[in-house]
Amino acid sequence: MSSHQNSTTHPGVSQLEQVLSYIFVDKEVAREALQLPGNGVAWIGQRRISNGNKRLAVLGDQALNMYLCDTWYNGGLMEGELAQTAVYS
Secondary structure, three states, rough: OOOOOOOHHHHHHHHHHHOOOOOOHHHHHHHHOOOOHHHHHEEOOOOHHHHHHHHHHHHHHHHHHHHOOOOOOOOOOOOOOOHHHHHHH
16 A cells, blocks of 8 residues: 555544544544554655654553543542453453
8 A cells, every 4th residue: 555545545444433433534644543653654645654653652552541540540440450341341
């Protein structure tokens, strides 16, 4: 797949939208989010992928950490219970 290929043809974007129940207005943002950090992709459509997508990976990790912490805290779970729940889900 060319790094300048139209992102609407990328099958991962439609799968991501289905799993999230969310439609991305800018499909290139979703396609960028699907890239592994350091994979060598420099462009997606007209979007430049800076630093091998590592910055977006850090942001995603922190967003996930924030969600998990909120779920743990507001769910009244004890230390370690969220990890057990995630493993058995």
